[in-house]
Amino acid sequence: MGKVITYKNDWGLISSLIKSKLVDYIQLIKLRLTSLVVFSSVVTYLTAANGDINWIQVLILSVSGLLVTGSANGINQVIEKDYDKLMTRTENRPVASGRMTSVEAAISSLLMGIIGVFLITKYLNPISGLLAFISLISYAFIYTPLKRVSPVSVFVGAFPGALPTMLGWVAYTGSIGIEAIVLFSVQFVWQFPHFWSIAWLLEDDYKRAGFKMLPFNPGRNKKTALQCLLFSMLLIPIAVLPFYYGISGIVSTIVAIAAGIYFSFYAYKLYKNCEIADAKKLMLAAIIYLPIVQLAFLFDKI
Numbered sequence: 001m002g003k004v005i006t007y008k009n010d011w012g013l014i015s016s017l018i019k020s021k022l023v024d025y026i027q028l029i030k031l032r033l034t035s036l037v038v039f040s041s042v043v044t045y046l047t048a049a050n051g052d053i054n055w056i057q058v059l060i061l062s063v064s065g066l067l068v069t070g071s072a073n074g075i076n077q078v079i080e081k082d083y084d085k086l087m088t089r090t091e092n093r094p095v096a097s098g099r100m101t102s103v104e105a106a107i108s109s110l111l112m113g114i115i116g117v118f119l120i121t122k123y124l125n126p127i128s129g130l131l132a133f134i135s136l137i138s139y140a141f142i143y144t145p146l147k148r149v150s151p152v153s154v155f156v157g158a159f160p161g162a163l164p165t166m167l168g169w170v171a172y173t174g175s176i177g178i179e180a181i182v183l184f185s186v187q188f189v190w191q192f193p194h195f196w197s198i199a200w201l202l203e204d205d206y207k208r209a210g211f212k213m214l215p216f217n218p219g220r221n222k223k224t225a226l227q228c229l230l231f232s233m234l235l236i237p238i239a240v241l242p243f244y245y246g247i248s249g250i251v252s253t254i255v256a257i258a259a260g261i262y263f264s265f266y267a268y269k270l271y272k273n274c275e276i277a278d279a280k281k282l283m284l285a286a287i288i289y290l291p292i293v294q295l296a297f298l299f300d301k302i
Helices: 002-028 031-049 055-079 102-123 126-146 153-173 178-201 203-209 222-238 250-273 276-301
Strands: none
Touching (some): 002 055, 031 055, 031 276, 055 126, 055 153, 178 222, 178 250, 178 276, 222 276, 250 276
């Protein structure tokens, strides 16, 4: 009887350790954020396919996208572990808290990146593999250290942030055409009010770590809010480009314009009031905007 109890206890301990390690890796790759990036890439692939879908390619794109994006996020946490300790939002991350060593995180993240880029290059096409590699390197090794140097980091980070959309189109077509550039531009412009609204909410945390994310100092002011408003409004004319280049139809154009107006309304509210509550509403509007517009482009196409 004693042995049975011991085995049960041992298994319970092992199960607990496995669960704890799994949770740490979910936090390391930022699974929720990574899933949104993969979503953008897959939706764009489906839009390009226009009903002629290779589901094996979709699976490879999803898995490899998860690996590459997770790799970039993991390397980011290794580089920023000492700064993550200073921020309330990030102090419990596995590397910052010490639950995972920097060596383990670095090796696992590099392996994920290598495998992900390899899968995309071999089973999709070399151009997609190159885009994945550029996205990984620019996010992990250019954007990440630049965050403590200059607010221009947001501009730099917008490139790897939007490349998955281009990658999704290229994964199907095998080439970078005007359609890929147009869809890239939508996500590229969207990122500025999205990131600035987050930085507005977290400015105190970012300051403790020395991150310079808002375009002006002090960050929470009319000039920053005006930048959010201008980029949000820019999404309205950009919404016409997919229709002009035959990517999608008139219905999705109307949806995208309406979503841009909705987004700009909350950006205007932030400009008018400069309140943290308005920055939160703008952030939520940004989260709603992108999937709605991308799905509209998809379903109006097929």
